[in-house]
Amino acid sequence: METLFTKINRGEIPGTKLYQDNYCFVILDINPVVKAHALVIANEPYEDMASCPDEVLSHLILVAKMVEKKMTSVLKCDGSNIMINNKPASGQEVPHIHVHVIPRYKDDGKRFTIEHDKYSDGEMAQLIEKLRF
Numbered sequence: 001m002e003t004l005f006t007k008i009n010r011g012e013i014p015g016t017k018l019y020q021d022n023y024c025f026v027i028l029d030i031n032p033v034v035k036a037h038a039l040v041i042a043n044e045p046y047e048d049m050a051s052c053p054d055e056v057l058s059h060l061i062l063v064a065k066m067v068e069k070k071m072t073s074v075l076k077c078d079g080s081n082i083m084i085n086n087k088p089a090s091g092q093e094v095p096h097i098h099v100h101v102i103p104r105y106k107d108d109g110k111r112f113t114i115e116h117d118k119y120s121d122g123e124m125a126q127l128i129e130k131l132r133f
């Protein structure tokens, strides 16, 4: 399927690539959580993690690591958030797998305010039974 990122990859929509190889490319997010927020995007428009071949998925993570290393060295950031929004229920807006690399600074004041659930009695044990490999 054609996506926004396919068009950026082909140069049909502006987006300056920081990096490109046979599996993926890297651009800056147009609406950064923190300035220099980057996206590591598969060249092929796999919609989500399940449909992305292992070889590509593992490569995306390695490139995210490379981007994070460069950010730390150039921007002197103190940490980073590395994340994949996987399917619309998670907040994924562009159905084309990508890894967010967000530089973080000790006092940047950003908060990922996700509310936490609480387990009822025995619920956690039941889930462990269901999910164990």
Ligand code: AMP
Pocket: 004, 013, 014, 015, 027, 028, 029, 030, 031, 032, 084, 085, 091, 092, 093, 094, 095
């Ligand atoms: P997600 O919600 O995980 O699908 O993330 C999609 C990201 O793409 C969002 O953080 C958007 O800000 C970003 N985005 C949307 N359009 C563009 C664009 N033209 N160039 C760069 N980033 C974009």
